[in-house]
Amino acid sequence: MEVSDSSSRILAGLLEARTGQQLTRSRRWRIETALSSILRERRIATLDELITTLVMGRDPALTAAVVEALLNNETYFFRDRNPFELLANEALPMLAEHRKASRRIRIWSAGCSTGxxxxxxxxxxxxxxxxxxxxxxxxxxxxxxTSVIERARRGVYTQFEVQRGLGVQEMLRWFEECDDGWRTAAALRRQVRFQVHNVLDTPPVPGQFDIILCRNVLLYLCAEKRALAFDRLSSAMAPDAWLMLGAGETVIGQTERLTADTERRGLYKLASVAVPPVLPALRTATSGG
Structure with a gap:
């Protein structure tokens, strides 16, 4: 299936109009793989025929399916590990100290993909x-x-998906085998709420989150929409909250509302807030995970 420049531009425009994400030239190689199953299921012979149907606008379900197929849903359990160690060893112990009166912690995983x-x-x-x-x-x-949120709510993964980020003992502890693969333990499913939301929209709970993870999402936004996303994310943060981005992302030169936490590399905080340093006793008590 050959993808012409005109078809690529139409699909890129559709994706950006619906989600804010760009389908840059470096990512257009994904088009053929992403849309092949839709062509097969809909018995559409060529990409040009698909584009014609989309342009006519008579099949909203097809348009939605194409947009979702073009999204990058790459993820896996404990992706890159180091960010989770930073949360477990530093951020969460500090939050436990700061929130000991309310005994409540709110976390937002933005762009969660399949969960x-x-x-x-x-x-x-x-x-x-x-x-x-x-x-x-x-x-x-x-x-x-919508489709990845539905899958995340089910919490069912293939053995490959589970073991891509977890060891055998973790798999046996947190998953139960089912007809479709391995299902996340009920205790974990009860802990998480899933919701369809675009990071460019008004935050689900403004000014309330203690930690926001928005990893490898902003890479796909143009500079203008990335600035809007940072505004949305920062408005969702509690005064002493942290934002975690992907390894290839930064707030530097992108927004004035956020700044790097110099003591905790990989975390960002509201620019007007100085987070107190971790207490020596607290750091000692939590070292070694």
Whole structure:
């Protein structure tokens, strides 16, 4: 299936209009793979025929399916590991100290894809039940794609998807085998709420989140929409909250509302807020995970 420049431009325009994400030239190689199943299922012979149908606008379901197919849903459990170690060893212990009066922590996984990141967060808390006993841990996971949110709610993954980020013992502890693969334990599913949401829209809960993870999402936005996304994300943060981005992302030169936390590399905070340093005793108590 050959993808012409005109077809690529139409599809890129459709994706950006519906989601804000760009389909740059470097990513257009994905078009053939992403749309092949739609062509097969709809018995559409060529990409040009598909484009004609989309332009006519008579099949909203097809348009939605094409947009979702073009989104990049790459994710896996405990992706890159180091960010989760940073949360477990530094950010969460500090939050436990700062929130000991309310005993409540709110986390937003923005651009959660099929849910592995959100369930990984739930595992962090479930791995230390005594420490978090009596706490309310609210994990909200959102994505612009309806289909991936539906799959995330089910919490069913193939063995390859589970073992891509987890060891055998973790798989046996947190998953149960089912007809379709391996289903996330009920305790983890109860910990996470999934919702369709675009990071460019008004935040689900303004000014309330203690940690926001928005990893490898802003890479696909143009500079103008990226600035809007940072405005939305920062408006959702509690005064002493943190934002975590992907390894290839930064706030530098992108927004004045956020700044890097110089003591915790990989975390960002509101520019007008100085987060107190971690107490020596607290750091000692949590070292070694």
């Amino acid at each position: 592995q990141e959100a369930y990984s967060l739930a595992m962090l808390f479930a791995n230390d039940p005594e420490k978090w006993r009596g706490w309310t841990i609210d994990i909200l996971a959102t994505d612009v794609s």
